[in-house]
Structure formats: C-alpha cells, structure tokens
Amino acid sequence: MSGSAVKPIGWPWLLAAPAVLWLVVFGLAPLVFMVAMSFWKSTIFGTRPDFQFGNYVRQVAEPLYGTLLLKSLRIAAVSTLIALLVSYPLAYFLTRLRGVWKSVFIIGLFMPFWTSYVVRTFVWLPILGRTGAINAALLSLGVIDQPIDWLIYNEGTVYLGLVYVYTLFMVLPIYLSLDRIDPRLVEAAVDLGARPWSVLWRILLPLSWPGVLSGCIMVFLLGVGAYVTPRLLGGPSGIMYGNMIADQFLNNSNWAFGAALGSTLVLVVVFLLLTTGRWIGIRQVFTGGRF
Amino acid sequence: MKRRAFLKHTGQALGAAAFAGLPGLTLAQQKTITAVFAGVILPDKVRPIVENATNVKLNNLPYVSPTDTVAKLTAPGGTSRYDFMVSVTNFMRGPLLGEREGQELAMALDMSKIPNAAKLLPLFRDETIRRAGKTYAVPIFWGYDSVVYDRKKIPEDAALTQSWKVLFDDKYAGRVALRDDAHQSIAVASMAMGHKKPFEMDTKDLAEVTKFLIAKKKNFRTLWTQFGEAVNLMSSGEVDAMYGWIVMRAVLQRRGLDVTNNWPTDGLLFWNQAAFIPKNAPNPNEAHAVLNAMCGVDYGLALTRETEYLVTSAGTAAALSANERRKLGYDILERKLNLVPLAWPRSMDAWIEAWGKVKAA
Structure with missing residues (x-):
C-alpha cells in the first residue's frame, strides 16, 4: 500500500451536514441573535435594533447584577458538588447490579423524570411544608410539638430541589464511564493489596473522569440558569440570576436588557470553563477520555 | 350494494340531514x-x-x-x-x-x-x-387585588385587617405571603406606607419602599408565583393571609374554607x-x-x-x-375606598431592580 493519503469517497461533508445544520440553527443562530439583541433598545412600544452599550453599562453600574451572578455561580457549584457526591456511589452501585435488578433500578432512576420539572419541584411543598408529611409524622410521633418552619423556603431547599431535579444528568454519564471499566483492573488492584480508598482514587476515579466531568458540566450549566426552583422553594430570598433574566422578558418587556444579562451569563460560564478546563482536563469530555 | 345505489342513498341521507x-x-x-x-x-x-x-x-x-x-x-x-x-x-x-x-x-x-x-x-x-x-x-x-385571609386566624373587624399593613405587621410574621412580582408587591407595600398614588412614586420614594420591604422580608413565609401555588398556601394552612386575587377567594370558599378578602382602606388595587x-x-x-x-x-x-x-x-x-x-365588589364606589388603578410605573426597570434588591438582601 502506498503512503499517499486516503482520498474520501463521495461527499463526506454531506454526512456532517445534518449535525452542522442542527448546530447552526439551534445552537449558533439563537446565541448570535441574543448577543445582537443585547445592543438593542427596548421601550414600551417594543424592542428596536440599535447599537449601544447601555445594557452592559447598567449591569456594571448596579451591584445587584454582580451579586446575583456570584450567588448563582455559588449555588450552581455547590449543587454540582452535592449531586456528584450523591451520584457517584449511586452510579457505582448500578454498575455492580446484574440482570433484572439493574433494569429495575435504572427505570426507578428515570421514573421521576417522566413528570415535568415544575411537578418535581412542587412536590417538595407537601413534603416539607408546615403541614407537610415530615412535620405531620414528627408531630404524630411526639418528637416535636410545633411544626418546624425551616424545612422549606430557604437556600438549603434550593440545593435540595436542584440536586433532585438534576441528579439524573450526573448519574448517567458517570454510570456509562464506570460501566466501561474492565472489572479485572479492580480485582488486580485488590489482589495486589490496594485498599478500597486507593482503588477509588487511583483506578475508578481517573478512568471515570470524563463521565464525572460531563455530569458536572451539565449540572452546573443547568443550575446556573435555574429560575423555577429558587422561585418555588427559595422563599422570600429565592432569587438567582435566571430570575432577573426571566423578569425582563415576562414582566418588563425589556428584551434587550434580558438579552444582555443572558449574554453576560454565557460569557462568564464560557470563561470559567476555559480557565478551569486545563486544570480539570476538560478536553477528555470532548475526546472520550483519549487524551 | 352497487356503487350507484350507495351514492344515491348517501345523497338522500345527507340531504335529509341538512334539511333537519x-x-x-x-x-x-x-x-x-x-x-x-x-x-x-x-x-x-x-x-x-x-x-x-x-x-x-x-x-x-x-x-x-x-x-x-x-x-x-x-x-x-x-x-x-x-x-x-x-x-x-x-x-x-x-x-x-x-x-x-x-x-x-x-x-x-x-x-x-x-x-x-x-x-x-x-x-x-x-x-x-x-x-x-x-x-x-x-x-x-x-377585578381587584386585596388581602385574602383566613377569618379563623385573623379578625375581620380589626382595623389592621382592613389594610395592606396586615401583610407587613410583625403580629403576623411568618404567617403571610406576598406575590413574587415587582409591580404589585411594591405597589401594595407603598400603599401600606401611606402612598396614595403608588405608580407615580419617584426614585426617592421607591428607595424608601425598598428599604421597608427589606426590613419586613423576614415576615413573609414565601412569595407565591402561580395561582395553584397561592391557593395551596392558604388551603394547606401554610399561611393565614396573602396578597390574592378574586378567583382565589372564590376557589378557597368553594373548598369550604372560611376565607374572605379585605377592603384595604389605604387603597384598593383594581x-x-x-x-x-x-x-x-x-x-x-x-x-x-x-x-x-x-x-x-x-x-x-x-x-x-x-x-x-x-x-x-x-x-x-x-x-x-x-x-x-x-x-x-360591584359596590366599590360606595365603599369610599381609595381606588388605585393598576398602571405602568414611571420606570418598570427601576421597580424590577428594587424587587431584585429586596429578594437578594
């Protein structure tokens, strides 16, 4: 066989066309439109094309937006960490199951996701409320004589709600990574005297790292833009950056400013991924762990 | 049945149906x-x-x-x-x-x-x-928006009850809910503070109302966003009073709850x-x-x-x-209330920002 490069047969670009079209129409175009609109102007008569930086100046001039952005990043980061701590053992447990039990547990994991996001969030109200299931149980057992108020409507409940609604996005990629690990590697490590902690730290975690990162990125991105969960479960302080964006579109007709807030969020998240990417090996997510 | 006969009978049936x-x-x-x-x-x-x-x-x-x-x-x-x-x-x-x-x-x-x-x-x-x-x-x-409250928990004839102040008074701390809405929540807070024309407030007035809301935030059990959520707050006993709509009062009463609405003397938002x-x-x-x-x-x-x-x-x-x-409430004119028509404030941007500050505080 000669050393010359293999020439592609037919129209290889045609194979990529659906994916490229999808990315352009549903990924790039809305993003470009949002960024363009962030320089426009909104009045009560509608949003009109313009080119001005007022929507960005306002974000810098008013500390509220910076505060909310930091709060959202913090809540998203903590939720991601909690989701990871919950999901990793769960995913590992799933890989150890065989036969029908495996199917039962995986279906069980998916089941809550057959209902809507709002229902999954709303369901905490009759559980954690003053007259909810937990308070009713504690009262009937005589553990308390007054309902506990702090079970709901605080930042803790926002974490609970976010972790609950996004756990699946963490469990699945980790499970798929763990499931691909050859069990003989773990057996060999144990035979050679490795302790469970060493097996986790030196074998399982490095080999499942692409799954961990995929899950973390998904949960973080979903968390940072959340606005239903803080609104329903956060009580009087239930506000995140996403709520400010939603208010511009739903209550204020200021689409241009909403677009500017959205663009800032995208910019900050991309910056964070780029700066932390090298440190955490984010390339592995996009290369299937080959680098 | 032959094709010709089928068409004939179908035509007759349709004609009769049209006639009838x-x-x-x-x-x-x-x-x-x-x-x-x-x-x-x-x-x-x-x-x-x-x-x-x-x-x-x-x-x-x-x-x-x-x-x-x-x-x-x-x-x-x-x-x-x-x-x-x-x-x-x-x-x-x-x-x-x-x-x-x-x-x-x-x-x-x-x-x-x-x-x-x-x-x-x-x-x-x-x-x-x-x-x-x-x-x-x-x-x-x-319609009008007012305070929907549980008559068993809050006395109907008290002066406080017939005012927006009932939502902000420390007496009912933790037992009340506002709506998670800059427009209406800031308007009622300003009326509780004595503003007669909330939608004409200037920047200074808005800053005062924001400060007032931040100080009273601890009194709110939560801020409701959706109709069903608000109804559930009252029907489950999570709160005793809330900023509410007419239809919420109607639904709660039909469920057998002893709920009514107040007629705020400081201003009825209609x-x-x-x-x-x-x-x-x-x-x-x-x-x-x-x-x-x-x-x-x-x-x-x-x-x-x-x-x-x-x-x-x-x-x-x-x-x-x-x-x-x-x-x-068809008699609202006879009740001699300060009728406050819901209007677009001077700067909705500033109101939404103020509400954001209240929630972020």
Missing part, C-alpha cells in the same frame, strides 16, 4: 377564530353562551402576560395571526396605540357592530382605548382587561360579534357567577341582587 339541521352540519358552518386571552374568562360553562350567540367558535391560545401579548402582536405577522385578544388595559394602551397615529397595532372598532359597548359601567367608560375619535379596545371585565382586534385580523366580523357578546348581560352574569370576576357591563351589575353586588 343536524348539529354536526350546523357546526360545520360555524367559523373558528383564533383568540388570546386568559382561560378564566371563558370557562366551560360560559363558553357556549358566547359561541351560541355569535355562531363563532373560539380557539383560545394560552395567555401568558400582557408583555407576552405585546410580543405576539409585534412579532413579524403578529397583527394578522390572531382575531381577538384581551389583556390588561393600562399595560396595552401604549403598545397598542403606538407612538403616533397610524402606528396602531389594533384596528379601529366598528362600534355599530358592538352596541353592548355603549352600556358600560360609568367607572370604565373612560378606560376605553381611543385615539382621534376612534376606539381601539373596550374593557370587558375587571384593574380591567380590554378586548381588541389586531389590525390585520383575518376574521374581523366574527371578532366584532364576539366582542359584542362579551360586553353583554348573559355572558356577564354567567362569568361573574362562575368565577366571581366582575364585568364592565352595567346591565349585568343591575341584574345581580344587592347581596351579590356587595359580596362580589
């Missing part, structure tokens, strides 16, 4: 129009009144908010996509009329086709959206929704007929008895008993 006026064939003649309004103004029991009176079927799309209605209208082709729309009058006035004459998003109504619009309650005659002698929108229903026909609506004649039916007494009585929302038709108010009028 079978419902299915009558329905086939009924025109369908596309409408955007809150489903609450056309519940299942009320819908036939409008549809039978006009022979028009209403395909109503989900209503989100006044800003969404504006967005639907201003989107490319928006003025020709819908036949009939209803939204909050004071929110729609500016966008609907546009900056200058000729820029209207709604069509000038042919008032000869809407005779019922001439019989509005005096309170709403000036609320009609007009420009240069032409009418663009007619108010069809109205609003109305007007109907209009987008400028290039495909079926303007049918839309005019629906608008006329919705200004009529039959529709008004059915809606007000079903949902407890009030209608602008004077004939409806007159047809109700004195007890009904008082219970529902």
Whole structure:
C-alpha cells in the first residue's frame, strides 16, 4: 500500500451536514441573535435594533447584577458538588447490579423524570411544608410539638430541589464511564493489596473522569440558569440570576436588557470553563477520555 | 350494494340531514377564530353562551402576560395571526396605540357592530382605548387585588385587617405571603406606607419602599408565583393571609374554607382587561360579534357567577341582587375606598431592580 493519503469517497461533508445544520440553527443562530439583541433598545412600544452599550453599562453600574451572578455561580457549584457526591456511589452501585435488578433500578432512576420539572419541584411543598408529611409524622410521633418552619423556603431547599431535579444528568454519564471499566483492573488492584480508598482514587476515579466531568458540566450549566426552583422553594430570598433574566422578558418587556444579562451569563460560564478546563482536563469530555 | 345505489342513498341521507339541521352540519358552518386571552374568562360553562350567540367558535391560545401579548402582536405577522385578544388595559394602551397615529397595532372598532359597548359601567367608560375619535379596545371585565385571609386566624373587624399593613405587621410574621412580582408587591407595600398614588412614586420614594420591604422580608413565609401555588398556601394552612386575587377567594370558599378578602382602606388595587382586534385580523366580523357578546348581560352574569370576576357591563351589575353586588365588589364606589388603578410605573426597570434588591438582601 502506498503512503499517499486516503482520498474520501463521495461527499463526506454531506454526512456532517445534518449535525452542522442542527448546530447552526439551534445552537449558533439563537446565541448570535441574543448577543445582537443585547445592543438593542427596548421601550414600551417594543424592542428596536440599535447599537449601544447601555445594557452592559447598567449591569456594571448596579451591584445587584454582580451579586446575583456570584450567588448563582455559588449555588450552581455547590449543587454540582452535592449531586456528584450523591451520584457517584449511586452510579457505582448500578454498575455492580446484574440482570433484572439493574433494569429495575435504572427505570426507578428515570421514573421521576417522566413528570415535568415544575411537578418535581412542587412536590417538595407537601413534603416539607408546615403541614407537610415530615412535620405531620414528627408531630404524630411526639418528637416535636410545633411544626418546624425551616424545612422549606430557604437556600438549603434550593440545593435540595436542584440536586433532585438534576441528579439524573450526573448519574448517567458517570454510570456509562464506570460501566466501561474492565472489572479485572479492580480485582488486580485488590489482589495486589490496594485498599478500597486507593482503588477509588487511583483506578475508578481517573478512568471515570470524563463521565464525572460531563455530569458536572451539565449540572452546573443547568443550575446556573435555574429560575423555577429558587422561585418555588427559595422563599422570600429565592432569587438567582435566571430570575432577573426571566423578569425582563415576562414582566418588563425589556428584551434587550434580558438579552444582555443572558449574554453576560454565557460569557462568564464560557470563561470559567476555559480557565478551569486545563486544570480539570476538560478536553477528555470532548475526546472520550483519549487524551 | 352497487356503487350507484350507495351514492344515491348517501345523497338522500345527507340531504335529509341538512334539511333537519343536524348539529354536526350546523357546526360545520360555524367559523373558528383564533383568540388570546386568559382561560378564566371563558370557562366551560360560559363558553357556549358566547359561541351560541355569535355562531363563532373560539380557539383560545394560552395567555401568558400582557408583555407576552405585546410580543405576539409585534412579532413579524403578529397583527394578522390572531382575531381577538384581551389583556390588561393600562399595560396595552401604549403598545397598542403606538407612538403616533397610524402606528396602531389594533384596528379601529366598528362600534355599530358592538352596541353592548355603549352600556358600560360609568367607572370604565373612560378606560376605553381611543385615539382621534376612534376606539381601539373596550374593557370587558375587571377585578381587584386585596388581602385574602383566613377569618379563623385573623379578625375581620380589626382595623389592621382592613389594610395592606396586615401583610407587613410583625403580629403576623411568618404567617403571610406576598406575590413574587415587582409591580404589585411594591405597589401594595407603598400603599401600606401611606402612598396614595403608588405608580407615580419617584426614585426617592421607591428607595424608601425598598428599604421597608427589606426590613419586613423576614415576615413573609414565601412569595407565591402561580395561582395553584397561592391557593395551596392558604388551603394547606401554610399561611393565614396573602396578597390574592378574586378567583382565589372564590376557589378557597368553594373548598369550604372560611376565607374572605379585605377592603384595604389605604387603597384598593383594581384593574380591567380590554378586548381588541389586531389590525390585520383575518376574521374581523366574527371578532366584532364576539366582542359584542362579551360586553353583554348573559355572558356577564354567567362569568361573574362562575368565577366571581366582575364585568364592565352595567346591565349585568343591575341584574345581580344587592347581596351579590356587595359580596362580589360591584359596590366599590360606595365603599369610599381609595381606588388605585393598576398602571405602568414611571420606570418598570427601576421597580424590577428594587424587587431584585429586596429578594437578594
């Protein structure tokens, strides 16, 4: 066989066309439109094309937006960490199951996701409320004589709600990574005297790292833009950056400013991924762990 | 059966059915129009009144908010996509009329086709959206927002109860809920502080109200966002009082709860929704007929008895008993309250920012 490069047969670009079209129409175009609109102007008569930086100046001039952005990043980061701590053992447990039990547990994991996001969030109200299931149980057992108020409507409940609604996005990629690990590697490590902690730290975690990162990125991105969960479960302080964006579109007709807030969020998240990417090996997510 | 015989019998059957006026064939003649309004103004029991009176079927799309209605209208082709729309009058006035004459998003109504619009309650005659002698929108229903509270927990006859202050007083700390809405929550907080015209507040006043809300935030159990959530807060006993709507009071009372609304002496927030026909609506004649039916007494009585929302038709108010009028609130003028029409504040941007500060504090 000669050393010359293999020439592609037919129209290889045609194979990529659906994916490229999808990315352009549903990924790039809305993003470009949002960024363009962030320089426009909104009045009560509608949003009109313009080119001005007022929507960005306002974000810098008013500390509220910076505060909310930091709060959202913090809540998203903590939720991601909690989701990871919950999901990793769960995913590992799933890989150890065989036969029908495996199917039962995986279906069980998916089941809550057959209902809507709002229902999954709303369901905490009759559980954690003053007259909810937990308070009713504690009262009937005589553990308390007054309902506990702090079970709901605080930042803790926002974490609970976010972790609950996004756990699946963490469990699945980790499970798929763990499931691909050859069990003989773990057996060999144990035979050679490795302790469970060493097996986790030196074998399982490095080999499942692409799954961990995929899950973390998904949960973080979903968390940072959340606005239903803080609104329903956060009580009087239930506000995140996403709520400010939603208010511009739903209550204020200021689409241009909403677009500017959205663009800032995208910019900050991309910056964070780029700066932390090298440190955490984010390339592995996009290369299937080959680098 | 042979093909020729089958066709013959089918033709005879169809002819007989048409002669007898079978419902299915009558329905086939009924025109369908596309409408955007809150489903609450056309519940299942009320819908036939409008549809039978006009022979028009209403395909109503989900209503989100006044800003969404504006967005639907201003989107490319928006003025020709819908036949009939209803939204909050004071929110729609500016966008609907546009900056200058000729820029209207709604069509000038042919008032000869809407005779019922001439019989509005005096309170709403000036609320009609007009420009240069032409009418663009007619108010069809109205309501007020007040404090919905549990009579067993909060005394009805106390002065505090008949004020917005009941939502902010430390006496009920942790037992009350506001709405998670900058516009209405800031307005009621300002009225509790003594402002008579909340929507005309300047920056300094707004800063004071923001400070007041931050100080009182600890008293709120939560801030509700959706109708069902608010009803659940009261029915489950999570709160004893909340900023609420008429229809919430109605639903809670029908569930057997001892719930009512207050009549805030510091200002009753009231609003109305007007109907209009987008400028290039495909079926303007049918839309005019629906608008006329919705200004009529039959529709008004059915809606007000079903949902407890009030209608602008004077004939409806007159047809109700004195007890009904008082219970529902048709007598708000006689109650000598400070009536505060829901309006767009000087700067909604500043209000939303202020509300954000309250929540972030």
